[in-house]
Amino acid sequence: xxxxxxxxxxxxxxxxxxxxxxxxxxxxxxxxxxxxxxxxxxxxxxxxxxxxxxxxxxxxxxxxxxxxxxxxxxxxxxxxxxxxxxxxxxxxxxxxxxxxxxxxxxxxxxxxxxxxxxxxxxxxxxxxxxxxxxxxxxxxxxxxxxxxxxxxxxxxxxxxxxxxxxxxxxxxxxxxxxxxxxxxxxxxxxxxxxxxxxxxxxxxxxxxxxxxxxxxxxxxxxxxxxxxxxxxxxxxxxxxxxxxxxxxxxxxxxxxxxxxxxxxxxxxxxxxxxxxxxxxxxx
Numbered sequence: 001x002x003x004x005x006x007x008x009x010x011x012x013x014x015x016x017x018x019x020x021x022x023x024x025x026x027x028x029x030x031x032x033x034x035x036x037x038x039x040x041x042x043x044x045x046x047x048x049x050x051x052x053x054x055x056x057x058x059x060x061x062x063x064x065x066x067x068x069x070x071x072x073x074x075x076x077x078x079x080x081x082x083x084x085x086x087x088x089x090x091x092x093x094x095x096x097x098x099x100x101x102x103x104x105x106x107x108x109x110x111x112x113x114x115x116x117x118x119x120x121x122x123x124x125x126x127x128x129x130x131x132x133x134x135x136x137x138x139x140x141x142x143x144x145x146x147x148x149x150x151x152x153x154x155x156x157x158x159x160x161x162x163x164x165x166x167x168x169x170x171x172x173x174x175x176x177x178x179x180x181x182x183x184x185x186x187x188x189x190x191x192x193x194x195x196x197x198x199x200x201x202x203x204x205x206x207x208x209x210x211x212x213x214x215x216x217x218x219x220x221x222x223x224x225x226x227x228x229x230x231x232x233x234x235x236x237x238x239x240x241x242x243x244x245x246x247x248x249x250x251x252x253x254x255x256x257x258x259x260x261x262x263x264x265x266x267x268x269x270x271x272x273x274x275x276x277x278x279x280x281x282x283x
Contacts, residue, residue, distance in 0.1 A: 038088065039080070043096050043097050046100050046104050047072075047104060050072045050104025057108075057115040062115075063182055066112070069112075073168050094151070102147055105143060106143030109170075109174040112178055118135060118196060118199065119132055119133070132196065135196050135200050143167045146164055147167060163212075164208050165258055169255065170206050172250075176248030211265065
């Protein structure tokens with residue numbers, strides 16, 4: 001066989017090889033293009049944990065489904081930080097991370113809460129049954145819109161705050177409720193109605209204009225006071241004592257903090273405008 005036929009670049013079926021006007025260096029870069037292993041491995045692990053959360057909920061293993069969600073959160077927090085620390089950020093990684101978040105923090109919590117309680121609303125009538133799966137769908141579509149808005153506004157807004165409740169804490173609000181309810185044996189109409197409204201509220205907060213602290217100003221290389229250093233082990237101790245109660249409490253506190261922060265910032269703007277108006281009247 002001749003050298004011409006051995007070379008894939010010169011084969012008749014290869015458009016790159018037949019394109020005599022193409023830049024060889026550019027073609028060489030295209031052929032060698034790949035993805036970074038470490039951050040995308042973390043993203044895959046988060047996606048795996050989110051998918052397993054769905055499978056466990058369908059099988060009725062709700063505690064395992066909830067634990068898988070928090071594992072997904074850990075890996076989701078690692079992928080972006082590792083990419084920045086190792087300078088391996090890429091457009092592929094950003095898109096892959098968004099798709100992983102949609103499964104782990106959008107679809108998975110919706111299915112978990114539906115399997116846990118919302119499907120049982122059908123026992124109270126066909127209308128309640130429809131409202132149950134529609135609430136789960138509303139949460140899922142809100143998560144998709146939240147992620148799309150974040151990707152669109154990324155780099156155009158202040159990094160110190162998020163606009164709308166991020167999808168991982170929103171998912172934790174639902175998953176924490178499911179874990180706590182399973183652990184305490186919650187049942188009855190009031191529990192199902194509460195799950196319905198919490199699911200709706202979590203979805204609505206994701207697409208709301210409320211501001212949430214991103215904590216991105218905290219640097220891993222920076223210094224913190226000794227008082228703050230004691231907070232972390234205290235949180236770990238509290239989680240170890242009662243994981244479902246503490247994790248749900250943390251998610252609920254963060255969800256409510258956006259309402260308080262937005263109100264506080266709006267009040268501050270009104271006070272500044274009133275002060276400027278008063279100064280102008282004096283002159």
